Amino acid sequence: MTMMVAVDDAQKLSFKRPIADGDTVIVYERHDCMRAVTVSPGSELQNRFGVFKHSDWVGKPFGSKVFSSKGGFVFLLAPTPQLWTLVLSHRTQILYLPDISFVVSYLEIVPGCVVLESGTGSGSLSTSLARAVAPSGHLFTFDFHEQRASSARADFQRNGLTSLITVTVRDIQGEGFPKEHEGSVDAVFLDLPQPWLAIPSASRCLKPDAVLCSFSPCIEQVQRTCETLRSSFTDIRTFEVLVRSYEIKEHCFAKSVSEEDGSPVGPPPQKRKQSTLPANKSEKTESNFSVMAKPCNTARGHTGYLTFARLTVLSN
Amino acid sequence: MEEEKLTGSEETSAAKANGLSEVNRGVAWDGCSVLLDINDGDRLVFSRLSPSASIKIGNKKCSLRPLVGCPFGSLFTVETGPSGPHLSRSAPSSTGNCVEEISKDEGQSVNEIRDNRSLIDNNTAQSLSSEDIEAMRSEGATGDEIVKALIANSSTFEKKTVFSQEKYKLKKQKKYAPKVLLRRPSMRSICETYFKKHPQRTGFMRVDTLSMLLSMANVGPYSDALVLDKLGGLVVGSVAERVGGTGYICSTYFGTVPYQIDIVRMFNLSSDVCARILQAPFSDLSPLQNAPSECAMSDPSDVRPGSPETAQPDPSNELLQDGDSLLDSRDNGDDTLTGQKPVKPGRKAPPEIVKSWKDNGFTSLIIAAPEMDVESLIMDLLPLLAYSAPFAIYHQYLQPLATCMHKLQASKMAIGMQISEPWLREYQVLPWRTHPHMQMNAFGGYILSGIRISNSNTGGVIEDKAA
DSSP: OOOSSOSSGGGSOOTTOBOOTTOEEEEEEETTEEEEEEOOTTOEEEETTEEEEHHHHTTSBTTEEEEOTTSOEEEEEOOOHHHHHHHSOOSSOOOOHHHHHHHHHHTTOOTTOEEEEEOOTTSHHHHHHHHHHTTTOEEEEEESOHHHHHHHHHHHHHTTOTTTEEEEEOOHHHHOSOGGGTTOEEEEEEOOSSGGGTHHHHHHHEEEEEEEEEEESSHHHHHHHHHHHTTTEEEEEEEEEEEEEEEEEEEESSOEEOTTTOOEEOOOGGGGGGOOOOSSGGGOOGGGEEEEEEEOSOOOOOOOEEEEEEEOOOOO | OOOOOOOHHHHHHHHHHTTOOHHHHHBOOTTOEEEEEETTTTEEEEEEOOTTOEEEETTEEEESGGGTTOBTTOEEEEEEETTEEEEEEEOOOOHHHHHHHHHHHHTTOGGGOOOSTTOOOSSOSBOOOHHHHHHHHHTTOOHHHHHHHHHHTBSSGGGSOHHHHHHHHHHHHHHHSOEEEEEOOOHHHHHHHHHHHOGGGGTTOOHHHHHHHHHHTTOOTTOEEEEEEOSTTHHHHHHHHHHTTSSEEEEEESSSSOOOOGGGGGGOOOHHHHTTEEEEEHHHHOTTOSSOOGGGOOOGGGOOSSOGGGOOOOTTOTTBOTTOOTTOSSOOSOOTTTSSOOOOTTEEOOHHHHHHHHHHOBSEEEEEOTTSOHHHHHHHHGGGBOTTOEEEEEESOHHHHHHHHHHHHHTTOEEEEEEEEEEEEEEEOOTTOOEEOSSOOOOOOEEEEEEEOOOOTTOOOOOOTTO
């Protein structure tokens, strides 16, 4: 019983809920090296740290450190939509945390909502949308590519999300959303090459004052989308969301090894002259130890523009 | 592979199961909390639709009763009637769209190009005086008619560019025909409003940052979320909105007086959801059951006379109207949704729930306390998280988070840590005028996020917390 999104109390993360056969765990080797593994009896995981038996994992709590035959270790984490975004297989370009979190908030999605999404892509946003509408709402997601829709369905099944997500193969640009959704939808998300083609249908599906979001990498797409939105929508706003990450470094003379990735955090050369090694690492005093922070050198420069709009409420 | 399809009636009952009936979610009801947007964001006011609620626009005071029963997103104008000025529902404004239509026709036509080289700003262009305007008003002229008259009596209007004419028209409309938009308060609108008008009250929490906190902490159904909220309840309310009527939100505090979380009341959370918002002092949650950690003692501003239930609302909160009962802790009348006595959010956590939190661990931790010492806070609160549970800490300063991250790495209490600085830029998208907004907010705070792990080297055991 996997628990990416808990749909009942027994599924929630807890000290008392151990890893069981059939669970999906996120194997954390390093902050930039993780993968999803389904626990099954008799199976093993092999990586640079050695061979890990799945049977060793069963019965332990999520968040445990587990060891390989040769003494290396990894951490077993409970799956979450964030972690899934980082480990899923990319069949298409995906959305990441900054865009995903902003979209969920700005679409004003709360449990119980009915949401439409097109295209499904690799299911990165879909998984977070499922969490946002759970346990009583639903996500209807559409993709015109049959194989990708199939892969997404398989992922959602593996992650226990089938009660929350319905995947349909459909060309939304060409055909619009199915008539059955008209007037009943709380939010629409579009990630399409020509989203303006889907806007008339979206406007029929949305309840008044409900929010639509269109994600487009190119400004020309955004301009055309906004032009089309103006007839039935109001409060049209376009944003860019990015994140800058920081790295930290210990500023001291004693060599200390950060366990996570095995790389030593070394001393800056100029300090060596004044230093005296402390007898015990844990006795570092304030005067010879500090932590510095600086922005990372690389960053994601652009993903896409997010355009939000509310379906105008008519006064009749 | 089955494809589930919900029928229309199932969707309705699904929404109802959440404690929010579909009707109420879209339509303002008697006693609900609303956000009034006057003149496209020029003025933002939170209010509650109680019988005596009113709003002052210009020099006219209008009752808010006409708003009850109207859908959120409805537009109102001030009309003068036999009983005085009142709000009346109006058609959605199409002025915003006119600019684009005009410019499409204009295109690149050379003959039509105008500029402002001969326009002199010396206050002599308008021939109507303020007395003339008042006379028009007392004769029953509508706001739009006054604006038309102003345009007709302006000697420079025809010489302006089309865009400039639109700007002029919009400016006059705002003054003489103000529009009031009825908006439903939600995490997004509450956060943005405070950020725009009184950011210091919500610790300069920007909406993208708050969104990231919620995602990073994996806030969702059946979450047992531990929240340290010193932003007036903005975070507690947002977490509760996201969790819905399942799970629990534990708003914890150090010392003996709970932190004020009045902003929660603006969210229109149903009784079911409010019942899930509990408060518990850290001393109750801590497994040590000793006095709270010294380093994380509450700061002096927390000390208030009296118990939390009778804590006085912040009188300087201009976002709320005079005489508004929004912060009135004595809720009168029944909850119109369920007909029951409304449950106040933030009641004291009962012992059996506290025990279950200790036994199971919290599934999320969010800390939003810009003035407090994060390092000691995280040392106190992280052990309350279940293993593999994520945490997200909001702070305005980088250095304390760097020190925190380092300490957590060294003590092997957490992995997957990251310090993020969210960046948000808004664009104006109009034909021939697409560019980022001229004004931009430069800083939305920092977030330290990570995942708690079991630092036991024996490979972790299921802990028996029942002791």
